[in-house]
Amino acid sequence: MSAIDSSTPIRTATLRRSGAAQSNSLFALILVAPCLLLSVTVIGYPIFDVIRMSVFDVSRIGIVREFAGFGNFIKTFSDPVFVQACWQTLVWTVAVVGGTMLVSIPIALILNEDFYGRTIARTIVLLPWAISLAMTAVVWRYVVNGDFGTLNMTLSALGLPFDGYPWLADARMAFILEILVGILVSVPFTVTILLGGLTSIPETLYEASAIDGASPLHSLRYITMPLLWPFMQIAIVLNVIYVFNSFPIIWIMTNGGPSNRTDILITYIYKQAFAFGKLGNAAAGSVVMFAMLLVFAVIYLYLTKARGAQDDV
Amino acid sequence: MSKARKSVLCWVALSPFLIIVLFPYLTMLSTALKQKDEIFTFHRSWLPREFYLGNFVELFVDRNFGRALVNSLTISVGATLLSLAVAIPAAYALTRMRVPGNSALTNYLLITQMISPIVLIIGLFRMFAYFGLINSLMSVIIAHSAFFMAFAVWMLRSYFATIPKDLEEAAWIDGAGRFSAFVRIFLPLCLPGVVVTAIFTFVNSWNEYAMSLTLLRDVSQQTAPVQIAFLTGTLYQIEWHLIMAATLIASVPVAIVFASIQRYLIGGMSLGGVK
Numbered sequence: 001m002s003a004i005d006s007s008t009p010i011r012t013a014t015l016r017r018s019g020a021a022q023s024n025s026l027f028a029l030i031l032v033a034p035c036l037l038l039s040v041t042v043i044g045y046p047i048f049d050v051i052r053m054s055v056f057d058v059s060r061i062g063i064v065r066e067f068a069g070f071g072n073f074i075k076t077f078s079d080p081v082f083v084q085a086c087w088q089t090l091v092w093t094v095a096v097v098g099g100t101m102l103v104s105i106p107i108a109l110i111l112n113e114d115f116y117g118r119t120i121a122r123t124i125v126l127l128p129w130a131i132s133l134a135m136t137a138v139v140w141r142y143v144v145n146g147d148f149g150t151l152n153m154t155l156s157a158l159g160l161p162f163d164g165y166p167w168l169a170d171a172r173m174a175f176i177l178e179i180l181v182g183i184l185v186s187v188p189f190t191v192t193i194l195l196g197g198l199t200s201i202p203e204t205l206y207e208a209s210a211i212d213g214a215s216p217l218h219s220l221r222y223i224t225m226p227l228l229w230p231f232m233q234i235a236i237v238l239n240v241i242y243v244f245n246s247f248p249i250i251w252i253m254t255n256g257g258p259s260n261r262t263d264i265l266i267t268y269i270y271k272q273a274f275a276f277g278k279l280g281n282a283a284a285g286s287v288v289m290f291a292m293l294l295v296f297a298v299i300y301l302y303l304t305k306a307r308g309a310q311d312d313v
Numbered sequence: 314m315s316k317a318r319k320s321v322l323c324w325v326a327l328s329p330f331l332i333i334v335l336f337p338y339l340t341m342l343s344t345a346l347k348q349k350d351e352i353f354t355f356h357r358s359w360l361p362r363e364f365y366l367g368n369f370v371e372l373f374v375d376r377n378f379g380r381a382l383v384n385s386l387t388i389s390v391g392a393t394l395l396s397l398a399v400a401i402p403a404a405y406a407l408t409r410m411r412v413p414g415n416s417a418l419t420n421y422l423l424i425t426q427m428i429s430p431i432v433l434i435i436g437l438f439r440m441f442a443y444f445g446l447i448n449s450l451m452s453v454i455i456a457h458s459a460f461f462m463a464f465a466v467w468m469l470r471s472y473f474a475t476i477p478k479d480l481e482e483a484a485w486i487d488g489a490g491r492f493s494a495f496v497r498i499f500l501p502l503c504l505p506g507v508v509v510t511a512i513f514t515f516v517n518s519w520n521e522y523a524m525s526l527t528l529l530r531d532v533s534q535q536t537a538p539v540q541i542a543f544l545t546g547t548l549y550q551i552e553w554h555l556i557m558a559a560t561l562i563a564s565v566p567v568a569i570v571f572a573s574i575q576r577y578l579i580g581g582m583s584l585g586g587v588k
Contacts, residue, residue: 004570028410035403042459046436116320132520134538135560139337148338245429248522297427
């Protein structure tokens with residue numbers, strides 16, 4: 001992959017024309033400026049504002065009053081619903097990411113094989129990626145609807161006793177279903193990354209090991225898995241980032257209910273801000289989430305950097 | 314093992330997942346073509362009684378769903394144009410010139426790509442409220458551009474890097490300025506990459522939910538995904554036949570477009586996204 005790392009040719013080209021380098025880099029900055037400006041305004045300022053609100057007393061309508069120190073954080077952390085939402089976020093993230101990896105690895109391995117209709121199979125596997133999470137959630141909410149949903153209709157037709165079973169009324173079952181939908185929508189992205197990894201493994205390795213008498217299972221265990229591991233790491237970290245603050249599935253399917261038993265941090269924060277008007281609490285919760293996101297992002301940078309270094313050797 | 318036998322095995326192994334993926338589509342299609350009384354009954358079946366298109370008519374004539382589609386389209390086109398307008402020069406500078414602080418900038422963009430807007434939603438809401446842009450499609454266009462731009466820069470960069478520098482240099486020698494070499498030589502060569510990036514940004518913007526939900530409070534300004542979710546929030550009997558017709562309209566065209574570019578996406582991801 002280092003072949004597409006373009007920095008080296010540019011550097012030599014710039015050195016060749018070092019006289020123009022000064023004005024060139026000014027021009028380069030001008031080209032980058034609009035992009036940076038948009039990003040710093042729309043992403044940077046809200047970051048600052050949320051951090052500020054988290055340490056100030058904020059009124060219902062958003063007027064920032066006196067400095068509150070860690071007051072908002074203490075209030076938030078002592079809310080039993082927040083603590084519950086933290087645990088549920090952990091369960092949600094681990095279950096969705098773990099499940100996604102378990103489902104995606106075999107799918108990627110199969111799609112990497114040469115078989116009839118592979119393009120069609122691949123298109124279907126990637127299909128959930130194309131659709132709005134909000135609409136996926138709406139459709140699944142209907143599918144599992146106890147009285148009118150197509151799931152119970154199909155199960156009854158197969159002779160199973162699920163007629164009228166209210167899937168989303170029981171918090172535990174609702175959460176399991178949401179996790180399954182979460183897995184379904186994360187698989188396409190993960191399979192894409194893993195397929196990229198699989199195509200990067202040179203065919204000669206398999207040929208050599210076959211000559212040495214290795215069974216396909218051995219090749220899978222000792223060639224494919226170790227070489228795929230860096231891609232799995234990246235897929236895991238990116239999925240953790242996306243899943244941990246995924247909002248639409250839970251918001252639309254159960255709205256965190258029944259009785260907050262399917263709330264995760266992000267739905268908790270959203271309710272604090274836009275339903276209860278507790279902006280200070282919501283900001284404190286957002287800062288906690290933002291800090292966790294940054295940790296994941298740093299892990300991701302570290303992983304990709306380490307990979308890049310390996311590639312260059 | 315013959316290829317035919319292997320194909321059967323592969324399809325069988327994939328089938329549980331494929332069925333789960335296709336199940337919602339069949340549900341959408343079957344329900345959208347049914348009449349109301351076919352849904353709220355004890356004896357239901359997958360096949361509609363007749364090929365009934367009345368739900369679509371009701372959706373557009375009585376429920377003004379066309380308005381939501383126009384809103385979505387305005388936002389997606391606007392966000393795509395704005396993010397490309399800022400991403401193309403940035404990606405060009407990052408691949409072709411020495412930008413001071415190049416790696417810091419690249420890492421910054423990468424991190425913004427990972428920040429979910431929902432974590433900052435209170436800050437975003439307050440900022441756009443300050444400028445009086447709540448309920449204005451402009452707010453969502455700007456917000457989408459800011460959050461989807463990093464990915465656009467990332468993808469464009471990997472396409473730009475594949476275009477040989479010699480061609481532009483030849484144009485410079487022939488007396489073309491940097492700008493005209495960029496427009497006449499460079500852009501046409503990387504047009505496919507630009508198109509794929511544009512489509513991907515469009516799809517992302519079309520599908521986005523949380524920001525549109527929060528920044529557009531008025532029903533007449535809602536986007537299609539928000540309006541569809543909104544329709545399920547009624548206290549009365551939820552009109553699933555209309556909702557499924559709406560999801561079908563709002564998702565199938567986008568899914569077809571997405572399916573047609575996914576091949577490039579796999580290339581772009583493994584070039585830019587992972588590295």
